Amino acid sequence: MPVYTLQCPDCGHRFKGMVMAHTEPPREWACSNCGSRRAQPASGTKPEPHPWEQGTVKGCPCCSG
Structure with a gap:
């Protein structure tokens, strides 16, 4: 499950x-x-594997769990 870093061109929010x-x-x-429905993958970033797929993380940092 790839996790993308996204950025909104309207408000500048990264998520x-x-x-x-x-x-x-x-x-x-x-x-x-x-x-806004114009968010795009942030420049210079590439998808990362979900932390659970790496088997080394407790909880889910990208889902705040």
């Missing part, structure tokens, strides 16, 4: 977005701060 395994990333991302 994380997860894509379920064996699915395609959405064509449009919604900003979790202002609701």
Whole structure:
């Protein structure tokens, strides 16, 4: 499950977005701060594996759990 770092061009908010395994990333991302549907993967970043997939993390830092 890749986790993307996203940025909203309207309000500048950076946030994380997860894509379920064996699915395609959405064509449009919604900003979790202002609701804009123009958020895009942040420049210079690439998807990271979900911490649970690495087997070394308790809880879920990207989901605040």
